[in-house]
Amino acid sequence: MTKGSRGYYTAVLGVMILLLLFGAYFSLTQGSMDMTVKEVITTLLRLDVQPDRDLVIFEFRLPRIVIAVLVGAGLGIAGAVLQGITRNGLADPGILGINAGAGAAMVIFLFFYQGEIKGTGWGAIMAMPMFGLIGGLLSAALIFVFAWKRGSLEPERLLLSGIAVASGLGALTIYFTLKMDAKDFEMAAVWTAGSIYNANWKYIVSMLPWLLILIPVIYSKSRLLDLLGLKDESTRSLGVAADKQRTLLLLCSVGIVSACVSVSGGIGFIGLMSPHIASRLVGRRHSRLLPACGLIGGLLVMISDYIGRTLFSPVELPAGMVVAILGGPYFIYLMYRNRRQA
Amino acid sequence: MRFKIPVHLLILWSAPVMVVLIMLLSILYGAKNISLNTLSEAVFHFDPTEVNHQIIMQSRIPRAAGALLIGAFLAISGALMQGMTRNYLASPSLMGISDGSVFAVTLGMIILPGSSSLELIGYSLIGSALSMVIVFGLASLMPGGLSPVRLAILGTVIGTFLSSASAAAAAYFQISQNISFWYNARLHQMDPALIKLAMPFAVVGIVLALSISKSVTIMSLGEDIATSLGQRTFWVKCAAIASVVLLTGIAVAIAGKIGFVGLIIPHIARFLTGTDYKWIIPCAGVLGGCFLALCDILSRLLNYPLEMPVGVVTGIIGVPFFLYLIRTKGGRRI
Numbered sequence: 033m034t035k036g037s038r039g040y041y042t043a044v045l046g047v048m049i050l051l052l053l054f055g056a057y058f059s060l061t062q063g064s065m066d067m068t069v070k071e072v073i074t075t076l077l078r079l080d081v082q083p084d085r086d087l088v089i090f091e092f093r094l095p096r097i098v099i100a101v102l103v104g105a106g107l108g109i110a111g112a113v114l115q116g117i118t119r120n121g122l123a124d125p126g127i128l129g130i131n132a133g134a135g136a137a138m139v140i141f142l143f144f145y146q147g148e149i150k151g152t153g154w155g156a157i158m159a160m161p162m163f164g165l166i167g168g169l170l171s172a173a174l175i176f177v178f179a180w181k182r183g184s185l186e187p188e189r190l191l192l193s194g195i196a197v198a199s200g201l202g203a204l205t206i207y208f209t210l211k212m213d214a215k216d217f218e219m220a221a222v223w224t225a226g227s228i229y230n231a232n233w234k235y236i237v238s239m240l241p242w243l244l245i246l247i248p249v250i251y252s253k254s255r256l257l258d259l260l261g262l263k264d265e266s267t268r269s270l271g272v273a274a275d276k277q278r279t280l281l282l283l284c285s286v287g288i289v290s291a292c293v294s295v296s297g298g299i300g301f302i303g304l305m306s307p308h309i310a311s312r313l314v315g316r317r318h319s320r321l322l323p324a325c326g327l328i329g330g331l332l333v334m335i336s337d338y339i340g341r342t343l344f345s346p347v348e349l350p351a352g353m354v355v356a357i358l359g360g361p362y363f364i365y366l367m368y369r370n371r372r373q374a
Numbered sequence: 375m376r377f378k379i380p381v382h383l384l385i386l387w388s389a390p391v392m393v394v395l396i397m398l399l400s401i402l403y404g405a406k407n408i409s410l411n412t413l414s415e416a417v418f419h420f421d422p423t424e425v426n427h428q429i430i431m432q433s434r435i436p437r438a439a440g441a442l443l444i445g446a447f448l449a450i451s452g453a454l455m456q457g458m459t460r461n462y463l464a465s466p467s468l469m470g471i472s473d474g475s476v477f478a479v480t481l482g483m484i485i486l487p488g489s490s491s492l493e494l495i496g497y498s499l500i501g502s503a504l505s506m507v508i509v510f511g512l513a514s515l516m517p518g519g520l521s522p523v524r525l526a527i528l529g530t531v532i533g534t535f536l537s538s539a540s541a542a543a544a545a546y547f548q549i550s551q552n553i554s555f556w557y558n559a560r561l562h563q564m565d566p567a568l569i570k571l572a573m574p575f576a577v578v579g580i581v582l583a584l585s586i587s588k589s590v591t592i593m594s595l596g597e598d599i600a601t602s603l604g605q606r607t608f609w610v611k612c613a614a615i616a617s618v619v620l621l622t623g624i625a626v627a628i629a630g631k632i633g634f635v636g637l638i639i640p641h642i643a644r645f646l647t648g649t650d651y652k653w654i655i656p657c658a659g660v661l662g663g664c665f666l667a668l669c670d671i672l673s674r675l676l677n678y679p680l681e682m683p684v685g686v687v688t689g690i691i692g693v694p695f696f697l698y699l700i701r702t703k704g705g706r707r708i
Contacts, residue, residue, distance in 0.1 A: 122527060178697050188523040189700060192463070195526055196696040199633065203689030207682065300534065344546040353538045360535030367528065368516055 041320050044313050048327040052101065055331060059097050059338045060089065096231040099239075099295060100337045100351065101330035104302055106243055106292040108329020109322055110285035111303020112310070113250055116257040116318065117278045118190060121308065121366065125289040126300030127191060129175055129198035130168045134293035136201040136208075137167020139220050143208045158238050164294030168286045171197055235295045242291035246284045247326070253281060254318035261316075299352040301359030302329050308366060332358075381646045382653035389660040393442060396667045400438035401430060404674050405681075408434070432566075440564035441670040441684075442663035444629045445639075447576060447621040449662020450583050450655055452636030453643060457590040457651050458614045459510075462703055463522045465637035466502075466622040470533030472633075473540075474505020475626040480540035484547045491568055499575070499623035506619060508532060522703075564628070572624045579620030583655055586613045590651040632685055634692025635666050641699065 061067050065088050074080040075089050107125060114123040125131050141163040175197050179190040209220045250257075256277055259267050267274045289303075310324035333351060336358065340349035402408050408426060416427040448466055455464035466472060478501025482489055489497070509532055513525050589610040592600045600607050625632070643658035669687040676682045 127527065127530070178701055181701070191523055192526060192700045193697065195468075195530055196693055196700060199696070200689060200693030203686045203693070207686050210683070211677070344542070347545045347548065349542050349545055353542055356534050356538035357542060360531050360538075363531050364512060364528070367524065368512070 041314055045323065045327065048324070048331065052327065052331055052334070055334045055338065056097050056101075059100075059334060059341075060093050062338075062342060091232070095233050095236060096337065097334060098236055099231045100334040102236065102239060102243060103292045103296045103299065104306075104329035104331065104333030105326035106239075106247075106288045106329070107299065107302040107333070108306035108310075108325040108327075109247060109250060110288045110292075111305075111329070112307040112318070112321055112325040113257065113281050113285040114303065115307050117260055117281050119261060120191070122191060122304070124301065124304035125285070126298065126303065127198075128194035129171050129196075129201065130194075130286055130289050131293050131298040131300060132198040132201040132205075133171020133174075134164040134168040134290040135298050136205045137163045137170070138294055139205045139208045140167075142220055143212055161238055161242060161291040161294040164290035165287055168290035168293070169283075171201060172282065172286050239291040239295045242287055246287050250281065250284050250288075251319075251322055253277070254322055257281070257318040258316075296333075297350070297352060299333065299355055301355050301363065302332055304366075305359055305362055306332060382648075382657050385646065385657045385660055392660070392664050396442070396664055396671075397435075397438045400441065400667055400671050401434040403671060404434065405678075433564075436564040436566040436569060437670070438667060440569055440628060441667040443569070443576065444625045444632065444663075445635055445666025446659040446663035447579070447625040448632065448636040448666070449639035449643070449658040450580065451618040451621045451625075452662075453640035453651065453655050453658040454583055454590060454614045454618050455636075456640050457594040457654070458611060459525070460594055460596065461522050461525055462641070462699060463526050463637065465634075465640075466618070466625070467631060467633035468526060468637060469506070469509050469529035470531075470536060471502045471505050471509070471618075471622050472626050472631040473533040473536040474508070475499075475501040475623055476631065477501050477536040477540040478504065479627075480544050480549075483549055484543060491565075492571055495568075495572060495575070495624065495627040498627035499619060502623040502626065503615075503619040505532065505536060506615060506622075510615075568628055572628055575620050576624050579617045579624070580659070582613055582617040583621070586610055586617070587651045587655045590614060590655075591649070594649070594651065632666070632688060634688040634696070635662050638692050638695045639665055641695075 057069070057072075060072050061069065065084075067085065067088070071080075071085060072089065075082070075085045110125055111123070114125065114128065115121055138160065141160065145159075175190065175193045178193040178197075181189065205220075212220060256272065259270060259272055260274060260278060260281075262270075292299075306325045306328040307321065309328050310321050314320040314324045332355065336354035337351040340351050340354040343349065398413075401413060402410070406426075406429065408430065412426045413430060415421075416424070416430040420431065421427050452465040455466070455469070456462060458464075475498040478497045479494055482494060482497035486493070509525070509529050512532075513528055516524065589600075589605060592603055592605050593607060593610060597607055600610075622636075639662040640654065640658050643654045643661055647653040647657050666684070666688070669691070670684050673682040673684045673687045676687065
């Protein structure tokens with residue numbers, strides 16, 4: 033089987049799905065209450081119903097795994113899109129400041145509405161991704177306004193503006209979290225660290241529509257993403273309205289990132305790592321790259337959450353922190369390798 | 375002929391006046407406003423039983439002095455880094471140096487519990503040296519690594535990595551609370567004894583910075599030019615790094631992580647005084663001290679009667695300036 037062939041691609045995806053299932057199995061069975069495979073399966077298949085196992089599996093572990101996989105998949109795909117449209121391998125929703133924008137909007141939302149809409153009510157939970165989206169879009173717009181100069185988007189300036197906007201929004205977030213009362217503050221602190229600690233099914237329902245609508249849109253444009261990787265002149269001569277398509281794709285990825293961030297907080301590096309790993313496995317064609325990115329992102333977040341949950345048990349580390357510890361060295365390795373090739 | 379005073383002399387001459395004025399403001403305003411009479415009484419006839427006198431001597435004066443000193447340290451480090459790397463974004467907090475210092479303090483607290491303040495200052499110095507070596511070492515290994523973008527990204531990533539690692543270690547050994555005390559800006563809990571302990575290091579750092587200022591001016595023209603002018607660039611770099619490590623390490627040890635002072639003040643100093651680091655460095659020191667002390671006063675008034683972390687105030691002022699720099703300079707070097 034050669035590397036580019038269809039069989040190879042299917043095999044890679046198959047292995048990843050297997051790994052995902054394997055990871056899910058570990059996450060389900062291990063934790064502060066260990067269970068055997070048999071117990072898990074009998075509970076899932078409703079053969080042997082016991083309330084305490086039901087509680088642990090259906091209320092604690094399963095939603096957590098599902099959220100981890102969904103968030104990871106969303107961030108991974110968004111990262112691939114951002115790298116495609118900026119033609120910069122270092123682009124990542126976290127570094128570009130989109131996470132920080134969605135995060136600041138979420139904290140402001142918690143600050144103003146927590147008293148009125150009950151935090152666990154349906155209205156609030158469904159509204160959260162909307163607020164995240166507004167924040168993400170605003171920060172993306174801000175970054176683009178600053179990076180746009182003389183009719184062109186310079187990737188370097190884009191990254192720097194992202195860092196600047198992220199640090200400014202970080203200060204804003206601190207300002208609002210400190211004005212909150214103690215209970216909200218606790219929640220905001222856990223949340224900004226990038227944690228899927230308080231996962232439940234409602235969060236999944238609130239983020240799922242975004243992923244279900246936007247990911248197919250992005251996937252249908254995978255051919256276009258290939259073309260956008262070319263020089264602007266070549267893209268235009270092929271009859272592609274490059275700037276328009278870029279904006280559309282950017283909006284889609286901001287939507288996905290915001291929905292993810294509104295549920296899990298700022299988990300960085302996933303959007304950076306998964307496209308790079310994916311392109312080494314399945315090549316650079318986006319029709320193959322995007323699904324692989326989604327699977328790898330989901331796998332990474334699930335593993336990070338599992339490590340954060342069990343390594344220092346009973347103390348839990350936010351998944352975002354584990355990702356940063358794993359992702360930092362990888363990022364530096366990437367920077368080093370890219371420069372040598374260039 | 376009109377008599378013109380050069381701006382740098384104006385700044386340096388007026389420094390004592392500015393410092394005294396800001397000290398006064400900083401002492402008089404806060405959660406409890408204090409009158410001038412009480413202040414003079416406290417200074418000249420100190421009465422330990424009087425609450426106001428205690429506030430002035432134990433809290434307000436150390437705080438004002440601390441803010442002035444920390445601001446000066448950070449601004450001088452920033453000026454040195456920017457001159458040496460010819461990178462307009464080089465600055466202590468953006469390069470992850472403060473995070474390195476927190477990382478070392480965390481490890482120190484875990485491995486050797488019960489360390490004295492002096493030892494913790496030592497860890498902080500080691501940590502800032504370590505992260506500076508990592509960031510600049512990696513940057514110079516990569517071709518073009520010292521360009522603003524690469525250095526900023528490297529600094530951000532290494533900073534995130536180190537702070538996550540120290541948070542994880544702190545969580546594991548359950549000392550998060552002690553560490554968060556180190557990590558957050560804490561001008562409001564200035565310990566006079568700590569300032570006294572740190573002074574010798576800081577004096578060495580500042581003297582070092584001033585003594586190499588001329589060489590930094592030449593370095594800022596470019597390394598090739600500096601070498602061809604007979605400059606021993608290696609030793610100048612070493613001295614500059616030593617000075618930055620001392621000043622930043624001390625600043626973090628005393629006051630925690632405070633961003634943007636080291637980034638924006640050197641630019642303002644350069645704008646006002648020109649390109650000669652002999653003047654930029656001392657002027658940056660004066661301006662940085664005044665800037666941070668003013669931010670500190672603002673932080674007390676913005677959310678009165680509660681206080682705002684000073685990092686938020688410097689961020690509010692610093693981020694627009696940061697964006698402006700990126701906008702005008704883009705990915706180029708100085």
